[in-house]
Amino acid sequence: MKNEWPLWEIFIRGQHGLSHRHVGSLHAPDAELAIKNARDVYTRRNEGVSIWAVEAVHVAASSPSDKGPYYEPSESKVYRHPTFFDIPDEVGSM
């Protein structure tokens, strides 16, 4: 539909010190209203302290069909996981 408002991806920072997290998407005619709509749709249960809105067309995304060449090569490279270190007890939980 030509009359439909553009889609915006919404990111909310749950509390200070955390990063913004993608929470969903919504329609809005412009950036200002995207923020307002996000306030009404995604923060009504006290979820956030900050909102980012990014128009969905500006999000570059990888293609699902790339998953072979993109992700499978790392499956056999267990040495990339830092599981070969002995962690002293004093460190506590990591």
Added chain:
Amino acid sequence: MADVDQKALLQFLLRLGDNTLVLGHRVSEWCGHSPVLEEDIALANTALDLIGQTQLWLGLAAEVEGKGGDADSLAFLRDAWDFRCVLLVELPNGDFGQTLMRQFLFDAWQSIMLGRLIKSSDARVAAIAEKASKEVAYHVERSAGTVVGLGDGTPESHDRMQAALDYLYPYVGEMFLSDDTDAAMVAAGIAPDPASLRDEYDALVSRVMDEATLAVPEGAYTHKGGRTGYMHTEHLGHILTSMQWLQRAYPGAEW
């Protein structure tokens, strides 16, 4: 404080609480019917804010009345002639634009009124105003933005918004009328004279309407009778019929 006429204070609180109750109910009628999902949720949030404010205003009114009632009994067990809301909030929703125009005309008044009530000599009134003013600051930002967006939108949306303003504007004046109740509130330092809010209101409304490319109608005629209870619109009875039906049919029902 001690020598405030409690009857006048009750009237004053009913006026505030009935405004938010009736408008909250009106706005809630959009739930599930708005043109887009995002606006639907935003309007439902506004309606819930208004009903929340109603609980506070009518809760205090019931306390002042001292007859053992509460906010619910005032909301659901009074008949139309006991309501003290302004006529503006009773008017039908019309189209989405008319609803948002009514919302802005009310939000603008409420935001200014609450700003004054924060300084009320009655700490209970000041506390409610403080809490509500944050909600209302958002309401007026949102409704003003929508009025501008639709007013300065397409020829169709512009015409609808102008028609909405022409229809609703004659109901604006009632919010600024003063009577003995208001005089008693002014004397006690509880609330400002409504008439004293008019200049600030006119400045805000004309700024937004200019931006929305809408013309504020000329003429000082105002419909009145709601806040005094003298005569409500025919719409109020219909609102109460659906709003109060459950408590009337099943007295004391809870869930």
